[in-house]
Amino acid sequence: MRRVRPAVSLSALLLSALSQNAHAQVVRVGVTVPTTGPAAVLGIGARNAIALFPKNIGGMPVEFMVVDDATDTTNSVKNAKMFLDQKVDLIVGSSTSPQSLAIVEAIGGSETPMIALGASARIVAPMDDKRRWVFKTAANDSLMASAIIKHMVDNRIKTVGFIGFADAYGESWLTEIKVLAAKSNIRLVSIERFNPKDASVTAQVLRVIASRPDAILVAGSGTPATMPHKALKDRGYTGKIYQTHGAATADFLRVGGKSINGGLLPVGPNLVWEQLPDGYPTKANNARFVPAYEAKYGAGSRSNFAAQAYDVLPILEHALPIAAKAGKPGTREFRAALRDAIEGIRNLATNTGVINMTHSDHSGLDERARLIVRIQDGKWVLDTVSAKR
Amino acid sequence: MDISIFSVLAQDGITTGAIYVLVAMALVMVFSITRIIFLPQGEFVAFGALTLVALQSGMVPGTVWVLIVLAVLATLLDAGAALRAGRRHTLPRIVMVGLLPALAIAALASWAAPQRFPVLVQAVISLLIVAPMGPMIYRIAYQRLASAKILILLIVSVGVHFVLTGLGLLIFGPEGSRTEPYLDSNFVWGDVQVSAQSMLVLATCAVLILLLALFFSRTLYGKALVATAMNRNGARLMGISTLFAGKLSLFFAALIGALSGILIVPSTAMYYDSGFLIGLKGFVGAILGGLVSYGLAAVGALAVGLIEVFSSFWASEYKEMIVFTAIIPILLWRSLASGAREGEE
Numbered sequence: 001m002r003r004v005r006p007a008v009s010l011s012a013l014l015l016s017a018l019s020q021n022a023h024a025q026v027v028r029v030g031v032t033v034p035t036t037g038p039a040a041v042l043g044i045g046a047r048n049a050i051a052l053f054p055k056n057i058g059g060m061p062v063e064f065m066v067v068d069d070a071t072d073t074t075n076s077v078k079n080a081k082m083f084l085d086q087k088v089d090l091i092v093g094s095s096t097s098p099q100s101l102a103i104v105e106a107i108g109g110s111e112t113p114m115i116a117l118g119a120s121a122r123i124v125a126p127m128d129d130k131r132r133w134v135f136k137t138a139a140n141d142s143l144m145a146s147a148i149i150k151h152m153v154d155n156r157i158k159t160v161g162f163i164g165f166a167d168a169y170g171e172s173w174l175t176e177i178k179v180l181a182a183k184s185n186i187r188l189v190s191i192e193r194f195n196p197k198d199a200s201v202t203a204q205v206l207r208v209i210a211s212r213p214d215a216i217l218v219a220g221s222g223t224p225a226t227m228p229h230k231a232l233k234d235r236g237y238t239g240k241i242y243q244t245h246g247a248a249t250a251d252f253l254r255v256g257g258k259s260i261n262g263g264l265l266p267v268g269p270n271l272v273w274e275q276l277p278d279g280y281p282t283k284a285n286n287a288r289f290v291p292a293y294e295a296k297y298g299a300g301s302r303s304n305f306a307a308q309a310y311d312v313l314p315i316l317e318h319a320l321p322i323a324a325k326a327g328k329p330g331t332r333e334f335r336a337a338l339r340d341a342i343e344g345i346r347n348l349a350t351n352t353g354v355i356n357m358t359h360s361d362h363s364g365l366d367e368r369a370r371l372i373v374r375i376q377d378g379k380w381v382l383d384t385v386s387a388k389r
Numbered sequence: 390m391d392i393s394i395f396s397v398l399a400q401d402g403i404t405t406g407a408i409y410v411l412v413a414m415a416l417v418m419v420f421s422i423t424r425i426i427f428l429p430q431g432e433f434v435a436f437g438a439l440t441l442v443a444l445q446s447g448m449v450p451g452t453v454w455v456l457i458v459l460a461v462l463a464t465l466l467d468a469g470a471a472l473r474a475g476r477r478h479t480l481p482r483i484v485m486v487g488l489l490p491a492l493a494i495a496a497l498a499s500w501a502a503p504q505r506f507p508v509l510v511q512a513v514i515s516l517l518i519v520a521p522m523g524p525m526i527y528r529i530a531y532q533r534l535a536s537a538k539i540l541i542l543l544i545v546s547v548g549v550h551f552v553l554t555g556l557g558l559l560i561f562g563p564e565g566s567r568t569e570p571y572l573d574s575n576f577v578w579g580d581v582q583v584s585a586q587s588m589l590v591l592a593t594c595a596v597l598i599l600l601l602a603l604f605f606s607r608t609l610y611g612k613a614l615v616a617t618a619m620n621r622n623g624a625r626l627m628g629i630s631t632l633f634a635g636k637l638s639l640f641f642a643a644l645i646g647a648l649s650g651i652l653i654v655p656s657t658a659m660y661y662d663s664g665f666l667i668g669l670k671g672f673v674g675a676i677l678g679g680l681v682s683y684g685l686a687a688v689g690a691l692a693v694g695l696i697e698v699f700s701s702f703w704a705s706e707y708k709e710m711i712v713f714t715a716i717i718p719i720l721l722w723r724s725l726a727s728g729a730r731e732g733e734e
Contacts, residue, residue, distance in 0.1 A: 166706055193706040197666055199657045202401040203702035206394050223565040223658050251564040255658050
């Protein structure tokens with residue numbers, strides 16, 4: 001697999017060199033995503049979404065160079081620097097938070113706008129000279145966490161148990177939940193960790209059940225998140241079980257089967273767009289993206305990761321015409337204008353939510369970027385839509 | 390902790406431990422007969438489990454292709470050796486013996502996959518696919534190095550482990566899978582609940598260990614393996630083929646590995662690389678017996694299972710650390726007990 005990469009980057013180089021001569025007006029976007037390695041599921045979703053983009057965006061020809069970084073921070077940085085050498089107008093990537101953060105650190109000061117696909121709030125906050133040029137399309141963990149806490153409050157849940165991954169994902173959720181639960185007078189009665197590849201989580205599950213919580217939150221991503229869920233059911237736990245948005249994959253449903261029925265989790269709107277009320281701000285975008293995506297990559301292939309990458313399109317549709325007034329693509333003026341145009345986005349409905357960028361908030365998503373779904377027989381069923389309209 | 394929690398934990402620990410016992414037994418057997426520290430043992434666990442998952446979903450498992458490729462490679466090596474030795478007339482026989490069984494198994498698997506046979510039949514087919522990989526891997530990777538130092542054999546093992554893990558990713562993909570429990574009922578003894586699934590695991594382990602013990606003590610082939618383990622040169626002088634002993638031991642290793650995988654896959658999602666950690670924990674258990682004693686290895690592996698479960702109850706964030714730190718007192722005890730000795734042989 002590794003041997004493919006130089007070939008890909010070389011062809012990207014050649015392509016860009018060719019196109020540079022052919023038409024100078026083309027907006028060039030460098031995309032680095034992991035299409036191999038542990039986060040391949042995320043990167044492939046992003047690559048597939050970008051492959052759906054039209055040739056002309058906002059009246060300008062746009063060319064995307066998609067390069068694999070193999071879920072490796074060093075490679076992401078290398079790719080980003082290669083894009084800088086080619087004077088791209090925008091960098092998109094990478095799919096995971098550590099990779100995105102590495103790129104932010106490495107290309108700071110180069111004055112090239114970047115749209116990160118990672119979720120961590122630290123990619124765009126706290127605002128500084130480097131992050132001035134960085135935007136992201138994925139919702140913050142805290143936004144998802146607050147949806148869960150709100151749902152708990154609405155269902156009169158007073159005590160909650162936590163079973164999370166013994167890694168950065170689990171810890172980040174634990175931090176969010178601790179703060180938000182304390183604010184809502186929900187008591188965190190037990191905290192247990194597990195490893196994604198553990199053979200058994202019975203012990204952790206027993207300990208959590210022994211603390212008799214009204215609800216239990218499982219903070220894991222992908223298929224391993226099914227394990228505590230199933231163990232809880234096996235041990236006869238009858239309270240509510242929450243999952244995090246990291247679990248929202250088709251494989252999670254497949255492996256979980258019947259045992260995860262009734263589980264609740266916050267997701268982006270595109271997963272259940274058909275069930276959304278008409279007039280929900282993201283519905284038009286979802287209707288444009290999800291069917292096109294599933295027509296090409298198979299029914300049920302929709303994912304949050306693909307949707308977040310697809311949101312680069314509405315952002316560019318809005319920002320490119322404005323930036324074009326300031327200069328020609330490939331110039332410093334154009335890049336600066338593109339940055340300003342993205343920062344100036346107000347009330348832009350995308351796939352994941354509604355974006356309101358400000359000088360200090362370069363994510364710009366609000367409560368409309370998530371809803372709570374219930375798992376029912378291998379399907380996501382819309383449970384609650386956030387009130388704010 | 391009350392009695393019901395304790396009993397559930399103990400049960401869980403013994404069930405997981407039983408899997409580690411099987412893996413530890415295989416490691417001890419392979420090491421004592423061939424001196425190979427068989428790191429790829431865990432890969433057979435994952436292969437067995439995921440092959441069964443594929444069969445259950447009605448697909449031809451990718452391991453069939455691995456089997457065919459391994460068979461072709463092993464046969465080519467055998468044929469090359471025969472040609473170099475000038476025994477051209479043995480070629481048809483080598484090709485027959487090398488390729489036909491693998492092709493027959495592949496045909497059987499392809500035919501059986503869409504038929505949705507009961508799980509027992511599918512498990513047997515999975516074993517048929519995975520177990521023959523053992524001797525083939527011995528032929529391809531280890532045979533010519535059979536008399537090399539332990540360290541060199543270990544390095545080869547590392548290589549084989551990486552190749553098999555990579556193949557696992559290629560044929561099974563990065564996502565995990567689980568099967569429905571084979572038996573879905575519980576027995577209740579007073580406060581204590583025992584799941585039929587874990588009884589099945591324990592019973593299978595016990596039967597397997599008994600069969601192996603009988604094989605080693607009652608059959609000619611088994612005695613030949615024991616003799617090889619005791620003294621390679623002596624055994625060779627008595628007309629026992631150490632080559633055959635090596636192949637046979639890896640056959641059993643692959644068989645035991647695949648069986649462990651099949652036993653564990655209803656209770657936990659298996660990934661292409663899940664086997665490594667299971668193999669490593671079996672190894673920690675086997676170390677207790679110094680990689681030569683079956684009894685101590687079994688005790689050690691069972692202890693690893695129990696330590697794992699109880700440490701994840703009391704300190705889940707340090708679980709992995711506690712399990713692998715257990716190897717330090719074991720090593721200390723062993724080195725004190727056996728006195729200072731050279732590491733080799």
